[in-house]
Amino acid sequence: MEGLVNSSGFTTIGTQFRLKKLAFVPTSSVQFTKSLYRNRSHVGIEQHQRSLKTIAASIQPVGAAPSSRSGNMLPSKEVLELWRKADAVCFDVDSTVCLDEGIDELAEFCGAGKAVAEWTSRAMSGSVPFEEALSARLSLFNPSLSQLQDYLEKRPPRISPGIAELVSKLKGNGTTVYLVSGGFRQMIYPVASILGIPLENVFANQLLFGSNGEFVGFDENEPTSRSGGKATAVQQIRKGHNYKVLVMIGDGATDLEARQPGGADLFICYAGVQHREAVAAKADWLAFNFEQLISALN
Template sequence: MMSPSASSNSTPGSIKSLTASSLGRFDNLLPSKEVLDLWQKTDAVCFDVDSTVCVDEGIDELAEFCGAGKAVAEWTARAMGGSVPFEEALAARLDLFKPSLACVQDFLEKRPPRLSAGIHELVQKLKESGKTVYLISGGFRQMINPVASILAVPTENIFANQLLFDTSGEFTGFDVNEPTSRSGGKPTAVELLRKTVVMIGDGATDLEARKPGCADLFICYGGVQLREAVSTKADWLEFNFKYLINSLEYMKIPFSSLYMLDTHFFKVKLSYVSVDLMKLGASVIIRYGKIDMFKGSMRLAVDKWGRIDVTDPVAFQVKEDNNLSLVEYELVNVSELSN
């Protein structure tokens, strides 16, 4: 199997730095205990591919390669936001450029997949944990198979659409019998698995998979595209696969990175900790903390999740109101917990 570095680029998402006010409208940035338990105990994890496993929307990239990028991208935005039925948007986009087999093959040769940062490690960790990984996508098998190969996901674990060509290689349509070719198709695919399932994705069709009897949990990945109509309804909104990896194994209280421009960084030495933390040598990022200065020390109270007392602040500035509603806090020298 080709190594990821040789066959693809692992690329950070395109989400810009978010301000405190823009984050404030989300109440699912930290998972509940029930959500975390489901994530850790699930039998299977199903990933969307476009703008989740990969940083690109495959059909948009193919259309751009074939000369119809802008018009197709507009349809994609409508489809992923849920404003039009997926099957309608899929047919309309393909009709705009009718990709030939030769064009698809040329595209695959010249545009290798660009994976989201951390996805290869997350898939590997899921497998090591005994969980089955599936790719469930409204994209096309011809373009998803190379991604599956990089991630070592077997072809039988792929649910995706199929481009159809005639004997001369001209485009004739797509296979309407594939469940992912229409709205409501991802729930159908998930139902076939008959397991405890977590769905991870960014679009309206991924959210659909969360309906009763289908996925037990929906994690919205906002690291590439943040679609508010989807993200606000997710069980958990996350921007970085790194934190999904961390929360799989040893975090009882999960924390995530902070996305904002005006961030205060400081390092600390622990005096005591009243919440469960990660294993030795790891880092913890805490969101929505409140800093109070007293007697030369800092107290960081974490909303709903407990309290951490810290001492010896380094290069830390307190605002006039002595209250930082959002900070980034990196726990270093975790081994000092035992001292």
């Protein structure tokens, strides 16, 4: 795979995409290599869009027994009005747009899945600062550039059932869609491509590698690399575009944090993959499938 060494000495991955500069997105953002899609023996995004739809359709969301505190499964009139008026919707990616936790999958691919998954559970429940959990998880397996490349070639993203239809519906209504994630750009750009979301609408972390492809850390300047970071990203998105109604959809504590003054007006907890009761109980709306959200737009 093509490797570039930027001015800070970190290796980034070559790309077929062109990114617009944003105020809080470093110009050295790690991107995808063209070679992933040139080699017919490898898995490419364009080659697998149809198969991904088949995968998503064949996988049912994880069932979860509604909590006794889940009175928010039936949205109020006010919540429905905000949902229908939204001019921007920000989606979490792991366990929301996608069926998996990206870092857990990469760790499993590198042989450290169980230990990392335990940390992910703690991070999503809000019991430890996100930046602490992110650093701890990565230190357990230190993914190299070659391992990341291999993973991206062999493991296409598994899209949640109904998300493509929901994104299409929102876009058809004139609503701008964003992906705001504590995951990594390298793993999220293919998801954005599949869903037709502009890459400049992706706000996430990025892995950094040395000149020999060794793992050296992650970009701590990304707002999503720390607790409260999704709230910061959402606030900047809203301020930058003067959105009147902005909605955040996700499953974790970091998504819930985005619902605050200057951020999201509405937090919808999607529990179709992971049902985190502490988060669900504080949501404006608790949904177990995306069809519910689509129907509410009709």
